[in-house]
Amino acid sequence: MTTHDTIPLFSTNPDHDFEIRTALGHAVEGAADIGEVLAATAHIGKNDHEAWFTAWNSLAERTAETAATAEAAGHRVSAAEAYLRASAYYSVAVNATSALPDSSDLVPTFRKQRASWESFVSLTAMARASHVDIPFELSSLPGYFFRPTTDLGANGVTLVAVNGSDGSLAGLWAACVAPALKRGYNVLVFDGPGQQSQLFERNIPFRPDWENILTPVYDFVSRQKGVDPARIGLYGISQGSFWVARALAFEHRYAAAITDPGLVDVSTSWVSQLPKSLMKLIDDGKNARFDTEMGIAMKLSPATARTWQFRARPYGATGYAETINAVRACTIADIASRITTPLLITDPQGEQFWPGQAEQLATLTPSVSTIVHFTEAEGANGHCQPMARSLTAQRMFDWLDDTLYSRIPAVVSSGKLGS
Known part of the structure; x- marks a missing residue:
């Protein structure tokens, strides 16, 4: 199934094509250079997965070297820009190596990805950035709190941004953080369970209960200086949309939220690919037999085995049936009606992973939700509108501005504004 009839394919491999489109979309906020991406990926065969990793890793290495040279020469802007691109390119290499039989390069590549990101954060003039550790259970969630460099940030409006299942912070910067900062928002980003540093360095898997x-x-975030607790918004991209929607069914203090796109049941993108006879084995409690038959199927389809390895890793499960059951726990079909937070739901034409779920979420939350459609004619089709991120930001933040700025401002004398 193709969802990109208006714009020609960049690769006949649908996963590669989507990664390229996502990278090109990040260029609008500096997290990619179009020529670099297209040149690096131009001659990679459809099933040459080693070459796919090598291309992105080599591009990242070259770009990181450019950044280091610029930094050493005192060119902070050039260095920051190149470090951001390098981090975004390394993130594609991380995803690529995660699907290879030998994943020994996975953690080292991630550490280079994060090192480039850290260098960008330390050098950028686009925001005032702070490392933060968010208290969480018996540990903490590592994150970054960004404040705009303009006086617009004195209004205390703040956005918490939740990444997807395999997204990098460089990608989240392009999708959400940079557009928010331009509009005067403070922005908090962090690694949650199963994401980035939590997965690769702490071995902490996904969990569904994001409330x-x-x-x-x-x-x-509500206790941070300069934040108005009454005007904190929430954004989730890709699978982050599920975590956001799930949390909103229980946590009602966020003033507004965006799911990009709407997502109700994560498991549909998994179980829709499996024969009903196989799924019946799980439903009947015959997990061992399910695992046996899946093991045979994986040997017959190396491409499927690669995808499974990549997608299953963050769930931390040991068997095929255990993984499916973990994914099936990721649904809000029975609790979405509890959401009381004003909710914007993006709905791209040709959504390839969770088709129809944006409309489903809107139907489950009729009193609070607004759905915004994106079309192929706009070049905005496909999961998360990868080639139309400026259009996406305009529609999201115009709605968010109208929603958050309509709320009664906090009292200036409280000391939480104007700093």
């Missing part, structure tokens, strides 16, 4: 993550996150 237990986004509640302490709200508690933390």
Whole structure:
């Protein structure tokens, strides 16, 4: 199934094509250079997965070297820009190596990705950035709190941004953070369970109960100087949309939220690919037999095995049936009606992973939700509108501005504004 009839394919491999489109979309906020991406990926064969990793890793290495040279020469702007691109390119290499039989390069590549990001954060003049550790259960969630460099930031409006299942902070910067900062928002980003440093360095897997993550996150960000607790918004991209929607069914203090796109049941993108006879084995409790038959199927389809390895890793499960059951726990079909927070739901034409779920979420939350459609004619089709991120930011933030700025401002004398 193709969802990109208006814009020609960049690769006949649908996963590669989507990664390229996502990278090109990041260029609008400096997290990619179009020529670099297209040149690096131009001659990679459809099933040459080693070459796919090598291309992105080599591009990242070259770009990081450019950044280091610029930094050493005192060119801070050039260095920051190149470090941001390098981090975004390394993130594609991380995803690529995660699907290879030998994943020994996975953690080292991630550490280079994060090192480039850290260098960008330390050098950028686009925001005032702070490292933060958000208290969480018996540990903490590592994150970054960004404040705009303009006087617009004195209004205390703040956005908490939740990444997807495999997204990098460089990608989240392009999708959400940079557009928010331009509009005067403070922005908090962090690694939650199963994401980035939590997965690769702490071996902490996904969990569905994100009300237990986004509640302490709200508690933390609402106490930060210059933040108006009554005007904190929430944004989730890709699978982050599920975590956001799930949390909102229990945590009602966020003033507004965006799911990009709407997502109700994560498991549909998994189980829709499996025969009903196989799924019946799980439903009947025959997990061992399910695992046996899946193991045979994976040997017959190396491409499927690669995808499974990549997608299953963050769930931390040991068997095929255990993984499916973990994914099936990621649904809000029975609790979405509890959401009382004003909710913007993006709905791209040709959504390839969770088709129809934006409309489903809107139907489950009719009193609070607004759905905004994106079309192929606009070049805005496909999961998360990868080639139309400026259009996406305009529609999201115009709605968010109208929603958050309509709320009664906090009292200036409280000391939480104007700093």
